Amino acid sequence: MTKDNLMQSAHAAPRCTATSKRSGKRCKAPAVRGWTVCRMHGARGGAPQGPAHGMYLHGAYTMETDALAKVLAMLKRVKI
Numbered sequence: 001m002t003k004d005n006l007m008q009s010a011h012a013a014p015r016c017t018a019t020s021k022r023s024g025k026r027c028k029a030p031a032v033r034g035w036t037v038c039r040m041h042g043a044r045g046g047a048p049q050g051p052a053h054g055m056y057l058h059g060a061y062t063m064e065t066d067a068l069a070k071v072l073a074m075l076k077r078v079k080i
Contacts, residue, residue: 016041 013030018041020027032043047053050062059065 018042 010030014036016027016029016031016038017036018027018038019025027038027041029038029040031038035043037043047055050056051059
C-alpha cells in the first residue's frame, strides 16, 4: 500500500446493516471487523456477564441457577 492510499482499506470496508427508523436508509458507517453493524449500532456492546456486571448481587438469579431449577422441576415430574 502506498502512502497516498492509506484510507483505501477503510473505504473498502463492509458497511453497517442497520437502518434508520425515520428514513429507512442504511447506516453508512464501516462495520466492525467480525460484525455486521458499526460501533454505534451495537457491535461489541453489552454488559459483562457474572460478578463483573454492575447489577450482580448474589447469583441466585443467574442463568446457571435458572437452568438447574428447570432440571430439578423436570426431575420432580418424572415418576420412577
